[in-house]
Amino acid sequence: MLKNISFFVVIILLILGFSHCANIGYPEGGPADETPPVMVNSTPPVNSTNFDGDEVVIEFNELIVLKDAFQKVVVSPPLNTPPVIRGMGNKVTVSFEEELQPGATYTIDFADAIQDNNEGNLLEGFSFSFSTGETQDSLEVSGHVFDAYTHAPVAGVMVMAHSNLTDTALTNVVPPRVAKTNELGEFTIRNLAEGQYRIYALEDMNRDYKFDQPGERIAWLREPVEPSFEYRDRIDSLFTDSVTLDTVLITKELAYIPDSLKLFMFQEDYKEQYLDSRARKDRNRLDFFFNRSLEKKLEVDVINADPEKESWFVYEGTPQNDTVMVWLSDSSLIARDSLSVEIVYPVLDSLKNYVDKRDTLNMFHRTVEERRRNKRDDEEKETGVEPLRVRSPGGNLEIGSNPRFNFPAPLADVYLDSIELSVLVDTVYSPVSFDLRQDSVRIRQFMLVHDWQPGAQYQLEVDSAAFRDIYGRVNVPSKGNLTVKQEDSYGTLYVDASGMPENALLQVLNNQEVVVRQGVLPQNGKLAFRFIKPGKYFLRLLEDENRNGKWDTGDFSEGSQPEQMLYYPDEIEIRANWDQMVPWDINNYKVYDFVNRNRVKKNSRNSNRR
Incomplete structure (x- = not known):
């Protein structure tokens, strides 16, 4: 009996001892895992030839997560039916739903759709290639896509290499090689065959790899490119210790060229002219709102009444010329609750010629608010007070x-x-x-x-x-x-530009990128902007080809590129009672300098802002 009691006492003491030891502290974690997954195996092997299967399996060294595969993964040459892409465990499986082309090199570009399961480390720029023929094409071209107006990087758009060099290829033919831009606007078109290609960027809204939607943004290079490669010197340094340089090694590194293509994306001026809405909020005024600027003055005629005066209205527009206010000056028309009017304005026909469009509209007015306003006006008349309310300057x-x-x-x-x-x-x-x-x-x-x-x-x-x-x-x-x-409340900006194009319009933008001052650059490139409020500004140069004082977009069917914009790379600070001199060599303009300093975090759908 005593032995049994002693045995249980020993067991309890041992349990308490282990419990005490286990709660002394927690083991410290090691360094955070910042390494993305690594491919360790695949079926078929990467860069294999004579592939005749319908599935690709890629294995990684750790558990992975596949995110937004439908949006991010691009297969080249494009497929009629998208493949089924699944991620499970440490494997990614790509199942093809159609027969692959014979003798073609296929590229599966995953972008950053693959990440590890634990830390979410992205495997960026990962691609897998194989060939259904005896050989595999291996050339590449790369570059960036920028917004033509803001120079912001454009993410998630297709970049296409057309071996068909005709102007109609983009609208009629599916390209043999495609890629998609990342968040920085970067792209790489891989596994190209030898030869010449036309390079296009397209916001492919209907995913058919063709420019066939009016609202699709587009960019293209004027001249074809011919992919090639070269070996470049790479300098490596060896140190005997942390500070002493021992050896400089120069090695050769393979580089595919061209590798710095720049495409500037824009949206064509495609919107047809139409009347967006109309209103008669006040009895004495007719408002007409259009979706875009009118090409000429709106014609207005009243149908269901005979004005007592020949000049029965006063016409008022807006700086954008997309809104028209018709102020009725004929009392007989003002008194009518309903007015029928005909308006005439120009629209483009299918041949891009202007023709007159006529709309007949009924304009009604009689609201509770009007009755309240009339009551207030009557009270003013009774007291003999009906003033013209004026906002005077001060x-x-x-x-x-x-x-x-x-x-x-x-x-x-x-x-x-x-x-x-x-x-x-x-x-x-x-x-x-x-x-x-x-x-x-x-x-x-x-x-x-x-x-x-x-x-x-x-x-x-x-x-x-x-x-x-x-x-x-x-x-x-x-x-x-x-x-x-006072004059000393302002600063002065002096610009000394060299290498500027013809018809150069220099613009000063505030930190909201609104034009606050602008002027045509003279032949000597020197221009002064006086009396500028203190603050931070940007400089922008517009190659104003048609001299209309504003930026004009391009037109693919006419082969016209958008007017060129150039941004001074650095922000400019204007101080009160201070002169700021800015030298600017336009010939050495590098879009990357401006983008990296001002646009990397502003990547958005902010296109064609006027």
């Missing part, structure tokens, strides 16, 4: 700008003798001359023009009835002060 004025009046409706009359502008001299305001100019597009906006002096203080007085709109409303008197900023 506050601080930037050097080089002019203050503006903004009116709620077009004006019929302006009386300059009811407006007085004075400048503060010592302690007294003295009247000065000025001019009032109507904006040629924004007709309800008037600019107060004067030789504004930096640092000066002005007073603006507007008497009653200085402005009368087309509805007979007049303004109430107002007074405001204007102060022009």
Whole structure:
């Protein structure tokens, strides 16, 4: 009995002892695994010939995960039916759903679809090739795809090598070799045969390897390329210790060329002109919204009424010329709840010639909001108050700008003798001359023009009835002060450019990449931008071939590339009361310098921003 008790006591003590030892601490982990999976075996062997099977199995040295295979994996030559790609354990299986072409070299490009199971380390740029014939093609070409407007790398688009060099190949023929760009816009077209190829990049929206959708973005090289290879010197250094150089080794390294192709992708100006929407929110105004800029002034005619006046409306556009506001000035038309109008605007036909399109529209108006507004207007009439509400300029004025009046409706009359502008001299305001100019597009906006002096203080007085709109409303008197900023509040940017193309337009962009200043570069390449607000800016050069002051896209059917954009590689900081000199050798422009410093993290679908 005592022996049994002693035995159990010993067992309990041993258990407690082991438990105590096990809880002393946790073993520390080793270094994090940062190594991607490695291929260790495959069926068939990599680069094998005379393959006649329907499945490829690739084995790795660890468990793997296959992600987004349908989007990332590209097979070349392209297949009519996508293969079935599965990842299980440490293997990837590619099963072909159609018979492979005889005598062809096949490439399965996995991009970064394979990663290890534990740490998620990506196996980037992995590809597997084999041949169904006696030999295997092995040449390569590589490069980058950039957005033609922003120079941002374009990810996930097809890059194609066409052995058919005709202009119609991209629209009618499936290319023999394809690749897809990675997040940095990089591509490599592998396993090319000897010969010449035309290189295209395509945002293949319907996955048919052809340029046959109007909205597909496209890029192409002007001249064919001929893949080849060369051996380049590679310098390796051997050190006897951590600081002492012992030996410099020069070895030969195989390089496939060309390896720095640059394609600039754009979207054609394909959108057909149409009326997007219309509105009659106010009884006295008809609004027409178009999907793109009109080529000429919109024609408007009323159908179901006879205007009492020949000039029954006032026309107002916008700087983009995609919106038209028709201000009714005929009281008989304003009173009607329903108006039928015909509008006429130009559209392109199938031969790209402009023809007139006619739309008949019914414009209705009678809302709860209008009844509320009418009630408020009636109350104003009863008290004899129906003013023209005017936004008068005031506050601080930037050097080089002019203050503006903004009116709620077009004006019929302006009386300059009811407006007085004075400048503060010592302690007294003295009247000065000025001019009032109507904006040629924004007709309800008037600019107060004067030789504004930096640092000066002005007073603006507007008497009653200085402005009368087309509805007979007049303004109430107002007074405001204007102060022009000092010159030392700004900086000056001097640009000294060399090697610039003809018709070079130099643009200064703010940190939101909005053009704040621009000018045509003279022959000597020297241009100064004065009175720039302190901040960070970019420089951009546009080869404005048609001299219209803006960037124009390309047209594949006409063989025209988009107008060339060049970006100064570094951000420019402008300081107050400081001159900044920027020398720029256009001949040495390297798109990679700008992209690596400014665009690598901005890769997006931001194409063709105007």
